[in-house]
Amino acid sequence: MYKKMIVAVLVISGILFVLSPFIKESIIINLSKNKSFELTAEQAEQNNTQKASFDFEAIQPPSFMEAVKAGLDRESKAVIGRITISSVNIKLPILKGTTNQNLLYGATTMRPDQKMGEGNYPLAGHHMKRENLLFGPLIHIKKGDTVKITDFKKDYIYTVTSKQFISETDTDVIQETKEKEITLMTCDKAVRTEGRLAVKGKLIHVAVHR
Incomplete structure (x- = not known):
């Protein structure tokens, strides 16, 4: 009986290991299309008054467990807007602060002082192996395309x-x-990398x- 339980656990663990990338991607698809992120202007304005983290060194490629945790904790308190790029099929919530959790939901602001329509408004997003997720489609964007926030x-x-590949240390942009x-x-590719794609x-x- 004990041996059968061990075998069953190993089999289930193996199945989860094989399926985890697909499950993770499915969760992220669901998160980025979460209807609870459709806010009123007043709710978004209130969210924008909250403090946020911008610790870029703490950012890691999304793991299976982080995706599961984010799927269980779908709060919209960081959502301050939405970005739409029809030419490459991007439509994502904009969240205040660049954190591992926020990046699982959509595009994240990169400076505490940035304001829509004023100066430079930078946004970050993950590049996943399935390139139609999050900011992966930016690889296909072209000069003259329209971006709406x-x-x-x-x-x-x-x-x-403009569209250029730069180093992660080129923070002037x-x-x-x-x-x-x-x-x-x-990121310039869907793995841990020091390269970045910057679109202006x-x-x-x-x-x-x-």
Whole structure:
């Protein structure tokens, strides 16, 4: 009986090990499309007043257990907006603060002082092995493509002006600028890497919600 239990545990563990990447991706798909992230402008504004972490050195590739934990703890308190890039099928919540948990849900802000529509607005996102998840599709973005972000009060429309591969140490791209622009950051490939893809866009239009 004891041996049968051990065999059963080993078999189940083996199955989970094989299936864990697929389960993790399924959880992340579900998280990024979570209906609870559809907030009012007032809720998003309140969320933006909360403190957030920007410890880039603590960021790790998402693990199976982190995805499971995030799936059980679906709070929208960090959500402050949404990003849409129709040309590459990106539609994700924007969360305040770059943390391992926030990155499982969508795009994350990279500086505590950034404001939509003002100066440089940098956002980070994971590049997963399934490239249609999170910021993976940025690999296929082109100059002239449209990027829209919203705080549910206004839509800020940008046009992509550049796409370049840089080192993770090239942090100048996320610093504040006089120009009204957006910077989208992700890893250059879906493994632990020192390379980054940086996409820049300039603000071309602001539309007020009615």
